[in-house]
Amino acid sequence: MPAGNRKPRVALFVTCLVDLFRPSVGFAAVKLLEEAGCAVEAPRAQACCGQPAYNSGARSAAKKIARQVIDTFQGFDYVVAPSGSCAGMIKIHYPALFADEPDMSAKAKELSSRSYELVSFLTDVMKLERVNARFDGAATYHDSCSGLRELGVKAQPRKLLASVSGLTLTEMRDAEICCGFGGTFAVKYGDISDKIVAEKCANVEAAQAGALLAGDLGCLLNMAGKLKRLGRKTKSWHVAEILAGMADGPAIGEAENE
Amino acid sequence: MIPTSRAFKENAREALGDPNLQKAMTNLRAGFVERRALMISRLPEWEQLRDQAVAIKKHALANLDFYLETFERNVEAYGGKVHWCRDAAEANAAVLAICRDLGAKTVTKGKSMIGEEMAVNDYLEANGIVPVETDLGEYIIQIRHEGPSHIIAPAIHLVKEQVAQSFRATHTQLDPKRKLDDARQMCDEARAIMRQKFLAADVGITGANFLIAETGSSIIVTNEGNGDLTQSLPRAHIVLASLEKVVPTLEDAATILRLLARSATGQEFSTYTTVSTGPRRASDIDGPGQYHVVLLDNGRSALLGTEFEDMLRCIRCAACLNHCPVYEAVGGKAYGWVYPGPMGAVLTPSLLGIEEAGNLPNASTFCGRCESVCPMKIPLPKMMRHWREREFSRHLSPLAARWGIALWAFLAARPFLYHALAEISARLLGFFGKRSGRFRTLPLASGWTDTRDMPAPQGRSFHSLWKALHEKAGP
Secondary structure (H helix, E strand, O other), rough: OOOOOOOOEEEEOOOOHHHHHHHHHHHHHHHHHHHOOEEOOOOOOOOOHHHHHOOOOOOOHHHHHHHHHHHHHHOOEEEEEHHHHHHHHHHHHHHHHHOHHHHHHHHHHHHHHHHEEEHHHHHHHHHOOOOOOEEEEEEEEEEEEHHHHHOOOHHHHHHHHOOOOOEEEEOOOOOOOOOOOOOOHHHHHHHHHHHHHHHHHHHHOOOOOOOOEEEOOOHHHHEEEEHHHHOOEEEEEEEEHHHHOOOOOOOOOOOOOO | OOOOOHEEEEEHHHOOOOHHHHHHHHHHHHHHHHHHHHHOOOOHHHHHHEEEEEEHHHHHHHHHHHHHHHHHHHHOOOOEEEEEEEOOHHHHHHHHHHHOOOOOOOEEEEEOHHHHHOOOOOHHHHHOOOEEEEHHHHHHHHOOOOOOOOOOOOOOOHHHHHHHHHHHHOOOOOOOOOOOOOOHHHHHHHHHHHHHHHHHHEEEOOOOOEEEEOOEEEEEEEEEHHHHHHHHHHEEEEEEEEEEEEEOOHHHHHHHHHHEEEEEEEOOOOOEEEEEEOOOOOOOOOOOOOEEEEEEEOOOOHOOOOOHHHHOOOOOOOHHHOOOOHHHHOOHHHHHOOOOOOHHHHHHHHHHHHHHHOOHOOOOOOOOOOHHHOOOOOOOOHHHHHHHHEEEEEOOEEEOOHHHHHHHHHHHOOOOHHHHHHHHHHHHHHHHHOOOEEEEOOOOOOOOOOOEEEEEOOOOOHHHHHOOOOOOHHH
């Protein structure tokens, strides 16, 4: 937290999927952060965290992107991403990426110490206890892998969702098991990915919730895409959209008026 | 065993379409995952135990030469012999020489993954010696002429009807009308047949879960007791072990054993934990006349000091397999060699080369569940990523993927160009996807859209909307 009464200056790391597919998640994040008392900026010199390159074994390309991100986000009190996966990349993997470069390693660690996944930032740093939002119906929450296992995001979204009026959280079986997305895995090993997401969809359906929530758009595109292909009525939302009370437009993969 | 890891995708497709396999894989959860979770919930010192075990193995690996030589000295002090083998060929030759020396005709075998790695059964058979597997799962796959699909439950990919069918086809001396409906009946039948083999065997071969430097002992754990009969009845006991199995003391092994059974089968301890030290002594009423340890390297020492060294901590509990969504979806045989699942995805390229096994470390979502359940805290996803890096730096990854990554990285390092393209894409895809909200097909993404819809973008990129908003608001 900055000294004095100044609002913490928070840079939104938009993430490339939110930027391209669902800007409403970015705006929901901005609303939540502002309501929690932050001054939010979205630096334009950002694109991707480099994870696709990093996980494809293209270490030097990943480093090039990471350097750009480290430069762009200097000077902010915090960097916050509406994604456990991208936040995990910055917080956990950037320091590992530059372990052999002392100068960059220090910068990566410094950025790491200021970087957070959105929902855990709201609860753990901004000490947010509740949100002012309404959502009528039952929802089930999928724990995305990186957020859960790299950053320990588990209780935080559930705590804030409990404060959404009208919302009942119904836990699905195996909420902690991967949805089969895995970035390029979903395309490279499409039929295995499909088998895993089909299992996830069966668990979502068994939970009998009208809405599926998660904190990562990659997983959501995968799960929503499969639910839609299966002809299910379940609506998929990023958890930020629900917490910000911004679930009034079409859900993920849905047309207007669907 | 001829590796088919190159054909992982084809193997996986076949596995996904195999109803018996898919039914069999549903047993993983109740058989392993839930029992493990229950056991660990009852052990408050679990995390401390993990740390202790990691420290033991790290110490042993850092002083591997010392502990292996100490082990050898103590094996010899008790009248046994250690055979140092660089690769599978040397190890097979060592086993055959021992068998020939004794004029052995049949060999009983306890379960050994090193034996699978050596393909010792094929080798012995080709040299006129009959090997008989005595672990029930191994026996089943032996009579079916298959490889194992799991490192502790080699026949997990089969349903009991398939096993019954194989028993009827093999045990032709028995009444064809006998009942073989449940596991108990099949177990009894296998037991009766094996009893004769145990008594007839000239040599018994087992694996080793641990080699104990201070005493020159080997330890195996089993639940069927087959290992004890395998090693104590014949004239010679051969232990097949890879060199990273050594730990300094019995106390160290006892610490790691507390993790092993809980992680593997959700038991506090395996039914049998057998310590073997040397051949029968004059005062012993039974036991083998000879005790040999065939110590296999097979590429492992080359991992020391590399980014893959942590893999040598593996105690083969299979928790990573049991908790892997990819393994659960396709089973172990799709991986195409001896070691499947996350540990196989790291170890197989180390032993066979990344050219052969490149698919394995790529076929992971990096969900991280394997690392979280690994009792030895092996960073499996990190090492799979290292394999991808080696593959990428040696230009072995597919050209399309390499170009895709290069283009992406080029754009991502130039945010303003990136934003222009993102806005165009968002508008285009948003426009075409507006009516239904999703795509049923998309060029270059059939791997996705063959089985799933692709949700359509909302129509504008975040950054263009943000810019418009903030320019309008003015300074």
